[in-house]
Amino acid sequence: MAQAKLVRVIHGSVLDVVVDLRKDSETFGQHYSVILNDENRLQLFVPRGFAHGFITLSPQSVFSYKCDNFYDKESESGIIYNDATLSIDWHLAKEDLIISEKDLNLPSFKEVTQ
Numbered sequence: 001m002a003q004a005k006l007v008r009v010i011h012g013s014v015l016d017v018v019v020d021l022r023k024d025s026e027t028f029g030q031h032y033s034v035i036l037n038d039e040n041r042l043q044l045f046v047p048r049g050f051a052h053g054f055i056t057l058s059p060q061s062v063f064s065y066k067c068d069n070f071y072d073k074e075s076e077s078g079i080i081y082n083d084a085t086l087s088i089d090w091h092l093a094k095e096d097l098i099i100s101e102k103d104l105n106l107p108s109f110k111e112v113t114q
Helices: 109-113
Strands: 005-011 013-020 031-037 043-046 050-056 062-067
Touching: 005 013, 005 031, 005 050, 013 043, 031 043
Parallel strands: none
Antiparallel strands: 005 043, 005 062, 013 031, 013 050
């Protein structure tokens, strides 16, 4: 039930991050991040086989997704935001983050890719 996604920000600003989970890829385990906002009007294509996460950088954001497959709660997964292997810079201080209970309990990159 993987999904490819095309994402953009209609209002506000978001740091969007993708991680390559394809074990046979030259970029396996690497991440890419980009700021999407209503000024630069950039879009990001997230292929199947990539983890996808984001953080809002503005008080309010409207984030738009176009997906090529239906959402399936049973196949949902994730990686803990502060994974030491990935070392992602989320552009905000840890004390300024608001993280859901669900996201605080996600596994590490190594656990997801074993």
